[in-house]
Amino acid sequence: MSHTDMNSKAIFFDVDDTLYDHLTPFRQAVWNWVGEQDKFPFEEGYQRLRYHSDMLSLKMGGAGTMGTGEQVEWMRRERFKLTLAEFGIPLTDEEAGLVQSAYLDCQFRIEMFPGARELLTRLQEEGHVVGLITNGAGEHQRKKIEAMDLHRLLPEERLFISGEAGWDKPDPRLFQLVNEKTGTSPEDSLYIGDSWRNDVVGALGAGWSVVWFNPRGAAAESEHQPHHVVRGYDELSRLLMPPVPMREQGRS
Incomplete structure (x- = not known):
């Protein structure tokens, strides 16, 4: 141009x-769950989270429908469960909820x-x-x-x-x-x-x-x-x- x-x-x-950089809150949210942090592929993990977020959001009617409620909270937990499961890290619903809470908190402390x-x-x-x-x-x-x-x-x-x-x-x-x-x-x-x-x-x-x-x-x-x-x-x-x-x- x-x-x-x-x-x-x-x-x-x-x-x-x-x-x-959206990778920063992801890294902070999952830091305590990934074992040897220096070996975890955070960028790849974050890209998989985005993929699962997009796909789950699409199934629920699109990002424009997103707000609050049990279905939305389920989606937000589920994306972390699906993402970390790909790297051999299974999460319970409760654990996924803790990761999501940390992620949400970090998203509003951004530069x-x-x-x-x-x-x-x-x-x-x-x-x-x-x-x-x-x-x-x-x-x-x-x-x-x-x-x-x-x-x-x-x-x-x-x-x-x-x-x-x-x-x-x-x-x-x-x-x-x-x-x-x-x-x-x-x-x-x-x-x-x-x-x-x-x-x-x-x-x-x-x-x-x-x-x-x-x-x-x-x-x-x-x-x-x-x-x-x-x-x-x-x-x-x-x-x-x-x-x-x-x-x-x-x-x-």
Whole structure:
């Protein structure tokens, strides 16, 4: 994407694993259950947790239906049971509940990736329409947004949560809703996210441009082609906010 491509862009970000590292709360939650911590593949375990979360959520009607209640609590315990069982660590319902409680607590004590807040600020200062599109229950995701103080940085009308909107990524209707509510068009819209299925496939299906945020070097899961792939915020910042050439800096 060239600098001229960035004129009048709607630029929206995913939240989990795009603005902050979701691996950190997972590591903290399962630390006491995995035996020799230095030998446990935390990244692989976390990816399996995400897989089971997505699949169980889909069976229950999607992330937009997620909130509270016995069924939701069962799902949250079950994803940890299924995940750790793959690594030879069986959990009872009670133990899975303890892991889930620790995970939930850690999720609301999070910090953004270095450079993320600065980039969001600069993009807004440049006049771009900047916001968030995230899957999950409204109350749950808003706690994360507040934990990172994003509700003070971004306008309320640009915070889109699937549990409030009625559609989950990768459903293109969620992205279409964002365009409708913000007065933007797909051809001038860019999405940055880490999930291949939800973010890359979802945004491409809605006609948006896509930057795949892939700090762990995950493999593509289909033939879809994101417009760019970045490993971190230094690279993303250079892509979205390229430096002004020296000859232009000197012009009056």
